[in-house]
Amino acid sequence: MHLGHRYARVVCADGFNMSVQANSGAYCTPPDNEGPYYQLEVGFPSARCATLFEYAEDPSKPTQTVYGYVPSDTILRCIEAHGGMVDGELPPMDLVTAYKVAADSAQ
Secondary structure, eight states, X not given: OOOOOOOOOEEETTSOEXXXXXXXXXSOBSOSSSOOBSEEEEEOOSSOOTTTGGGBSSTTSTTSSEEEEEEHHXXXXXXXXXXXXXXXXXXXXXXXXXXXXXXXXXX
């Protein structure tokens, strides 16, 4: 199985960094190699990020775990909370669907 592109770690202005992946082998939606994705997989952040925490596979080890099906807008809020992205790359994101899913689940 071809897993698609592996994206370089996102590095933020304050030094925070994390892996953000989306492909047919990642915890993402849609589960393909094309995107755009409205839920993505975050892995092994350099520090605990409050906006991501509820998605942690192992909350007892926030920097040594994977965060599955994280909404794209949540990832962007985490990046913004750390001063913005200065290096790395993000998979293509579908923010419209992410907002719609969030609004539907809030009702």
